[in-house]
Amino acid sequence: MLKQFKLGLLTVLTVAALSSCKNDGADTAATDTAAVPTTTEGGITATPTADPNAAVAQPGAETPAAPTGPTTTMTFAETEFNFGKVKAGEKVQHEYVFKNTGKEPLVISNAKGSCGCTVPEWPKEPIAPGASGKIKVEFDSKGKSGPNSKQVTITANTDPPQSIIYIKGDVIGDPAAAAPAPAAGGTAPQKQ
DSSP states (O other), rough: HHHHHHHHHHOOOOOOOOSSOOSSSSOOOOOOOOOOEEEETTTEEEOOOTTTTTTETTTTTOOOOOOOSSBBBBEEEEEEEEEEEEEEEEEEEEEEEEEEEESSOOEEEEESSSSSSSEEEEOOOOTTTEEEEEEEEEEEEETEEEEEEEEEEESSSSSEEEEEEEEEEEEEEEEESSOOOOTTTTTOOOOO
């Protein structure tokens, strides 16, 4: 009975699966899944995930809470930027312009890149209705090659509370770095 009680206390949270910095060619956008609360033995309510493959929240990895209070709307001039081709190791920066198109001050509580190679900067002060702001995103291509698509999730007092912007392009790897080094103690083959 105690074991069932402990299992009943477990609440599973789903979070958007974010790709790691290991390049797999493109990040995948997570889809929202609706979870239906169920009551277990003893009256404990648990919320199962609709997708058994969905990521489970780890301590410190929770989705930031949206600011409380009245909601507003934010509109981006563009939500995707293609930086074209860059050499591995180059850093690419882009500013995404947005406007508070609602009737309440816009408060951005967080902006998070899909991996450590994508770092956003956002305004910390409220944006008045009708005013504009910028979110600067820097992508570091060090250690990357091939097509890359990264996302930045913005959490604000909007409905829905998260908005996503993308930065993508091709990273041309260093061919010298890809060449295998000769084996230690070995000699190059001699021409005959």
